[in-house]
Amino acid sequence: MGFFLLKIKVNEMTLSSQQQQRIVIIGNGMVGHHFVEQLINSKADYHITVLSGEGRLAYDRVYLSSYFTGKTAADLALTDEKTYKQWGVNAVTGAWVTDIDRTHQVVTTKDGTVYPYDKLVLATGSYPFVPPIPGNEQEHCLVYRTIEDLESISASAAQSKIGVVVGGGLLGLEAANALKSAGLETHVVEFAPQLMAVQLDAMGGSLLKDKIEALGVQVHTQKATEIIEAGEQCRYRMKFSDGSHLETDMVLFSAGIRPSDQLAREFELAVGERGGIVIDNQCKTSDPNIYAIGECALWEKRIYGLVAPGYAMARAAVASLTNNEGEFAGADMSTKLKLMGVEVGSIGDAHGNTSGALVYTYHDQPAGVYKKLVVDEAKAQVLGAVLIGDTSDYDTLLQYALNNIALPDAPEALILPSSGDKPLLGADALGDSATICSCHNVSKGDIVEAIEGGSCSLGDIKSCTKASTGCGGCSALLKNVVDAELEKRGVEVSKAICEHFNHTRQELYHLIQVENIETFDALLEKHGKGLGCEICKPAAASIFASVWNDYILRQAHQPLQDTNDTYLGNMQKDGTYSVVPRVAGGEITPDKLILLGEVAKEYNLYTKITGGQRVDLFGARVEQLPAIWQKLVAGGFETGHAYAKSLRTVKSCVGSTWCRFGVQDSVGQAIDLENRYKGLRAPHKIKFGVSGCTRECAEAQGKDIGIIATENGWNLYVCGNGGMKPRHADLFATDLDDATLVKYIDRVLMFYTKTADRLQRTSVWMENLEGGLDYLKSVVIDDSLGICDDLEAQMQHITDSYQCEWKTTIESPEALKRFRQFVNSDETDSNIQFVTERDQIRPATSAEKYVGQQAIPVDII
Amino acid sequence: MQAQAEVLTTWNDVCHTDDLVTNSGVCVLLEGKQIALFKIQIEGNTQYFGVSNWDPIGQANVLYRGIVGTLQGNIVVASPLYKEHYVLATGQCLERDDVSIQSYEVRVEQNRVFIATL
Numbered sequence: 001m002g003f004f005l006l007k008i009k010v011n012e013m014t015l016s017s018q019q020q021q022r023i024v025i026i027g028n029g030m031v032g033h034h035f036v037e038q039l040i041n042s043k044a045d046y047h048i049t050v051l052s053g054e055g056r057l058a059y060d061r062v063y064l065s066s067y068f069t070g071k072t073a074a075d076l077a078l079t080d081e082k083t084y085k086q087w088g089v090n091a092v093t094g095a096w097v098t099d100i101d102r103t104h105q106v107v108t109t110k111d112g113t114v115y116p117y118d119k120l121v122l123a124t125g126s127y128p129f130v131p132p133i134p135g136n137e138q139e140h141c142l143v144y145r146t147i148e149d150l151e152s153i154s155a156s157a158a159q160s161k162i163g164v165v166v167g168g169g170l171l172g173l174e175a176a177n178a179l180k181s182a183g184l185e186t187h188v189v190e191f192a193p194q195l196m197a198v199q200l201d202a203m204g205g206s207l208l209k210d211k212i213e214a215l216g217v218q219v220h221t222q223k224a225t226e227i228i229e230a231g232e233q234c235r236y237r238m239k240f241s242d243g244s245h246l247e248t249d250m251v252l253f254s255a256g257i258r259p260s261d262q263l264a265r266e267f268e269l270a271v272g273e274r275g276g277i278v279i280d281n282q283c284k285t286s287d288p289n290i291y292a293i294g295e296c297a298l299w300e301k302r303i304y305g306l307v308a309p310g311y312a313m314a315r316a317a318v319a320s321l322t323n324n325e326g327e328f329a330g331a332d333m334s335t336k337l338k339l340m341g342v343e344v345g346s347i348g349d350a351h352g353n354t355s356g357a358l359v360y361t362y363h364d365q366p367a368g369v370y371k372k373l374v375v376d377e378a379k380a381q382v383l384g385a386v387l388i389g390d391t392s393d394y395d396t397l398l399q400y401a402l403n404n405i406a407l408p409d410a411p412e413a414l415i416l417p418s419s420g421d422k423p424l425l426g427a428d429a430l431g432d433s434a435t436i437c438s439c440h441n442v443s444k445g446d447i448v449e450a451i452e453g454g455s456c457s458l459g460d461i462k463s464c465t466k467a468s469t470g471c472g473g474c475s476a477l478l479k480n481v482v483d484a485e486l487e488k489r490g491v492e493v494s495k496a497i498c499e500h501f502n503h504t505r506q507e508l509y510h511l512i513q514v515e516n517i518e519t520f521d522a523l524l525e526k527h528g529k530g531l532g533c534e535i536c537k538p539a540a541a542s543i544f545a546s547v548w549n550d551y552i553l554r555q556a557h558q559p560l561q562d563t564n565d566t567y568l569g570n571m572q573k574d575g576t577y578s579v580v581p582r583v584a585g586g587e588i589t590p591d592k593l594i595l596l597g598e599v600a601k602e603y604n605l606y607t608k609i610t611g612g613q614r615v616d617l618f619g620a621r622v623e624q625l626p627a628i629w630q631k632l633v634a635g636g637f638e639t640g641h642a643y644a645k646s647l648r649t650v651k652s653c654v655g656s657t658w659c660r661f662g663v664q665d666s667v668g669q670a671i672d673l674e675n676r677y678k679g680l681r682a683p684h685k686i687k688f689g690v691s692g693c694t695r696e697c698a699e700a701q702g703k704d705i706g707i708i709a710t711e712n713g714w715n716l717y718v719c720g721n722g723g724m725k726p727r728h729a730d731l732f733a734t735d736l737d738d739a740t741l742v743k744y745i746d747r748v749l750m751f752y753t754k755t756a757d758r759l760q761r762t763s764v765w766m767e768n769l770e771g772g773l774d775y776l777k778s779v780v781i782d783d784s785l786g787i788c789d790d791l792e793a794q795m796q797h798i799t800d801s802y803q804c805e806w807k808t809t810i811e812s813p814e815a816l817k818r819f820r821q822f823v824n825s826d827e828t829d830s831n832i833q834f835v836t837e838r839d840q841i842r843p844a845t846s847a848e849k850y851v852g853q854q855a856i857p858v859d860i861i
Numbered sequence: 862m863q864a865q866a867e868v869l870t871t872w873n874d875v876c877h878t879d880d881l882v883t884n885s886g887v888c889v890l891l892e893g894k895q896i897a898l899f900k901i902q903i904e905g906n907t908q909y910f911g912v913s914n915w916d917p918i919g920q921a922n923v924l925y926r927g928i929v930g931t932l933q934g935n936i937v938v939a940s941p942l943y944k945e946h947y948v949l950a951t952g953q954c955l956e957r958d959d960v961s962i963q964s965y966e967v968r969v970e971q972n973r974v975f976i977a978t979l
């Protein structure tokens with residue numbers, strides 16, 4: 001009956017051939033289907049016939065393995081007969097093509113039906129390669145390619161205890177995972193010395209092997225199977241060339257794929273030496289009326305065994321048929337995947353085969369992380385990468401590789417784990433042609449176009465470009481690009497600091513300054529909602545202090561402060577505070593040292609020298625703080641702001657006064673600078689260092705502001721830090737005189753204070769400035785924004801209005817009321833207890849408190 | 862029921878309203894227990910809250926020194942040690958289901974602050 005109906009079809013087609021070209025597609029795999037979809041979308045006037053060799057229409061082969069986790073054939077389907085019918089596509093299943101008559105332009109299927117064509121597309125894909133091992137044709141020796149294969153595997157697994165996968169490539173490991181989840185004892189037998197030899201280097205392969213074996217899959221590398229014969233304990237026994245053997249109930253071959261090019265060979269289209277139908281950039285074969293796309297095609301001597309390149313070929317073929325632009329220009333074979341929970345990534349030239357290629361590696365054996373970066377001879381570009389155990393750098397590296405983005409000076413930073421200065425790829429570093437989503441081939445240009453066309457949210461852009469709707473790997477990058485582009489067009493992107501204010505810290509700063517807002521209540525009333533929280537309140541308090549430099553404990557500001565600011569000390573774990581008076585530049589007189597000692601003794605405080613060249617007194621109860629400070633202030637000390645987001649210390653070496661190498665008075669300079677900036681409240685803490693010569697004993701390059709003496713003056717470094725992610729400061733200007741040095745520091749710090757995000761240190765702030773160090777230089781040195789006078793004036797105001805917060809506090813009875821543990825009692829907090837260790841106090845542990853009696857309660861003073 | 866509750870509840874006079882700090886906390890000692898007292902002014906209304914001063918996660922008597930604010934519609938205090946939020950009205954910890962602190966009823970009459978104990 002099919003024959004008869006189809007005959008009629010043939011007639012119809014012949015009738016319409018005057019106007020309508022006939023196009024026949026052999027094979028309805030993923031690529032063949034994508035071709036149909038693209039051709040339909042192009043609205044070109046073709047009569048389309050699809051001949052599917054399988055018993056069903058196209059399905060998602062990439063997610064084939066999900067069949068084992070409960071997906072059905074219907075879930076995997078990419079289309080159905082109804083859809084094709086709506087599109088006007090004549091789709092025939094079970095239509096295996098056996099004959100192409102190129103002279104008369106007709107193809108014949110195995111049941112003898114004839115289909116004439118004007119253009120023919122071969123999308124025949126590939127078939128699994130089964131090594132010619134005697135015994136490979138037995139009932140439980142299977143392959144992994146189609147839904148039917150999966151059905152056979154399930155059936156066989158149900159009667160098996162042990163399964164072997166032959167082939168340790170990408171697909172083999174996926175197949176092994178499937179067997180393992182089916183409950184089989186699973187082995188992988190690989191001929192090569194390592195797993196995933198195409199994508200990984202030896203080190204990566206061996207790490208992957210360790211990880212997979214840890215998951216209970218046994219891996220046997222360098223094994224050549226000679227024969228599969230009857231087993232003793234199991235159904236089969238595999239004998240290897242080295243004399244060893246392995247018993248198993250089933251064998252799954254995954255030893256590579258071969259292009260389905262039989263039709264091309266038989267009907268004399270050009271094929272490659274090792275198979276594959278030769279195509280040009282338009283995907284035309286040696287017969288200009290015949291195209292080949294997908295895994296059966298050979299482009300520049302390469303077969304592409306992934307779906308994305310196949311889709312690109314389909315688009316190129318459609319472009320050629322519809323006289324549009326768009327050629328196939330090769331494709332990226334980079335892969336990122338999770339194999340049995342192990343993250344694996346491979347980019348470009350993973351083996352470093354390019355001549356002159358240089359390699360960086362990072363290996364953290366305990367954590368099972370291995371990363372390799374391959375760059376070109378000039379260290380200018382990323383050529384490839386291998387990532388095992390941690391693929392978080394994949395997206396960035398892939399962008400570098402695909403878009404030829406120039407490498408930073410220290411390329412290794414791209415794979416090192418702790419690099420705070422890992423250059424983040426800003427959206428603006430990418431050109432319009434840069435691919436953002438490789439699944440759907442969406443470039444940055446496409447996104448810009450969508451935005452110009454009226455899309456103005458991430459959701460809109462996703463649905464209109466399809467970007468980020470495939471594997472999802474590009475979602476962070478997409479968001480970056482969309483935010484940046486929307487912002488350029490003045491669309492607001494939420495960077496709100498918390499739920500109470502729909503503004504960034506920088507915006508709040510401007511509002512407070514421009515609208516003369518002096519209290520949090522006023523700010524909340526005008527621009528916020530609710531009561532505020534521990535995020536926006538201290539941020540606002542810090543801005544009030546930066547802009548107005550008010551006494552920090554003014555009644556209206558009090559409830560805003562972080563507890564450290566409220567009580568002008570750093571709260572320690574037991575609720576006591578530490579006392580850190582300022583010791584500018586680390587210079588201290590014996591008398592002052594003695595006073596510190598006396599106070600510490602009197603109040604029984606633990607004493608330690610800090611990393612910032614001063615003395616920290618620990619263990620002060622909240623009600624003791626005023627009395628302690630009373631004594632310190634009377635002796636000439638002032639607060640050290642160790643509790644505040646503000647200037648901490650200016651560390652210095654002894655400099656030319658004493659040191660035989662010194663070329664300038666680093667101590668004098670440090671004291672002057674510390675006194676100038678000591679009151680500045682900033683988005684985060686700020687540290688300085690001043691060294692008297694290039695030997696750099698003060699470690700100034702690890703500070704936000706670093707100053708190193710030269711014969712002719714001072715070299716200024718900016719935006720370094722120690723701490724969790726250390727970063728060296730960048731050289732900003734050289735051989736400055738004192739006045740210029742101060743001028744530049746004024747400008748840098750004020751610009752930072754005004755524009756940085758809450759809790760953003762100078763290093764991160766500068767990295768996020770579009771244009772980075774060069775931009776900062778242009779603002780500060782060349783006054784490119786014309787704001788330098790303002791910046792200096794504001795800094796001068798802050799310097800002039802400085803007051804020691806502790807001095808002001810102890811003079812105010814109202815402020816002192818806060819320093820009470822209980823408003824209704826003079827008792828102390830009974831939970832604060834100390835024991836003695838190395839001749840000083842330390843907080844008692846809870847066990848020690850429980851024992852109780854031995855603990856020394858601190859006397860009330 | 863109402864009457865019975867009245868009988869069982871003791872209202873303890875703990876301090877003057879001048880001892881409180883608006884939108885912040887102080888601490889009172891009541892029968893050996895430390896209670897953090899908060900006076901919150903929000904949208905023109907003044908509300909008073911009492912919760913235990915013990916931070917069960919930081920293991921110290923510090924909650925009265927935390928910053929108060931609103932979070933998802935609740936009036937909360939953030940621990941000054943590790944920043945967990947406690948709902949002032951109920952003592953519930955917003956970050957940890959398994960943690961909560963005792964809350965107390967607070968009443969103000971003629972500028973005196975009273976805390977209920979059972």
Ligand SMILES: Cc1cc2nc3c(=O)[nH]c(=O)nc-3n(C[C@H](O)[C@H](O)[C@H](O)COP(=O)(O)OP(=O)(O)OC[C@H]3O[C@@H](n4cnc5c(N)ncnc54)[C@H](O)[C@@H]3O)c2cc1C
Pocket residue numbers: 026027028029030031032033051052053054061062063064065095096097098123124125126144145146171174260263293294295296304305306307308310
């Ligand atoms: C388990 C598995 C996992 C994979 N995972 C990934 C992945 O994660 N990422 C990725 O990019 N790729 C993956 N791939 C590869 C990807 O599936 C292929 O690249 C893609 O399916 C190729 O599409 P195609 O249309 O060229 O070929 P196919 O999908 O093989 O389709 C070809 C079709 O043509 C039919 N055909 C052949 N000859 C004839 C004939 N003479 N007459 C009629 N019909 C014929 C075949 O029966 C077949 O249906 C995976 C493959 C497998 C098997």
Ligand code: HEM
Pocket residue numbers: 570580610611612613614615616640642648649651687722723724
């Ligand atoms: C609650 C948290 C913290 C407290 C209480 C604290 C306290 C201190 C104190 C008191 C000092 C001595 C500084 C001085 O003399 O003024 C100090 C130094 C230092 N702190 Fe912290 N700190 C904290 C968090 C951090 C963090 C998060 C970092 C890292 C980002 C950090 C990095 C440093 C460094 C590098 C020094 C040494 C400075 C130098 O050598 O010049 N601290 N800290």
Ligand code: SF4
Pocket residue numbers: 653654655656659660661662663666691692693694695696697698
């Ligand atoms: S940095 Fe130079 S001047 Fe300073 S202590 Fe070291 S050697 Fe001396």
Ligand code: SF4
Pocket residue numbers: none
């Ligand atoms: S390094 Fe850690 S433990 Fe030491 S002072 Fe800093 S925050 Fe505390």
Ligand code: FES
Pocket residue numbers: 436437438439440467468469470471472473474475
């Ligand atoms: S790259 Fe896979 S969804 Fe975009």
